[in-house]
Amino acid sequence: MEASGHRVDWVPAPRQGWVAPRVAAEFPGLGIAWTEVECRPGRSPDGVRRRLRLLSDRFYGSHAVQMRQRAIPWAYRTFFRQIGLDPDRDRTPIEQLALERLFDGGFKLRGMPRDALTIAIVETAVALRCFDADALEGALCIRDSGPGEGLSGGSGELAQGTLVIADDSGPVAVLFGPRAEGCAVQKQTRRVAVVATQVEGVPQIAVEEALWIAAVALESG
Secondary structure, eight states: OEETTEEOOOOOOOEEOEEOHHHHHHSTTOEEEEEEEEOOOBSOOHHHHHHHHHHHHHOOHHHHHHHTTSHHHHHHHHHHHHTTOOTTTSOOHHHHHHHHHHHHTSOOOOOBTHHHHHHHHHHHOOEEEEEEGGGOOSOOEEEEOOTTOBOTTSSSBOOTTOEEEEETTEEEEETTSOBOGGGSOOTTOOEEEEEEEEOTTOOHHHHHHHHHHHHHHHHHO
16 A cells, blocks of 8 residues: 555554543443554655645635534544533634634644544544654553542643543543643654544544555655
């Protein structure tokens, strides 16, 4: 297969995380999956830069207006309201990118891995974020925060019951919120974990496609 001017012969299969039973019962369809790719943060390769320019040319104001009515963006808006977020203020990942596209006149180049995630999110509308893979321990999950838990480098303890993405050592991010400093992608990062959050109404095939697109773009660098 070809991607961004480079041949990509192998892309790692996504790994499926787990959701705490209480959380799964309250939010059917909630899920988490991720893939890990070798990547050195920095300037995006020419192929990725060209693809962002093409996406900018295809994405107009009318697309942003109509986008909310599409099934996947609407699913995330609905879920945001369910967890107490206002999607018109705390925007979903695809709507945040759409707003930036209209404000900036195009999708700005921000380097890897952010440009790879932008491509995948714009193409699929699936919510993605990334972590330093070597800073994660074990499998990822979505669960409630426990007593005394917080994010490394954060401002203190999380309110008990906060929905978090966690690994075997503890919370690494608030779901659709801040991330622990120790898990952020930095200059010394050599492996990136691209994480997809699935909500009710988002098909599994879309999640897999989003992770594949991001991984291919990252591998091309």
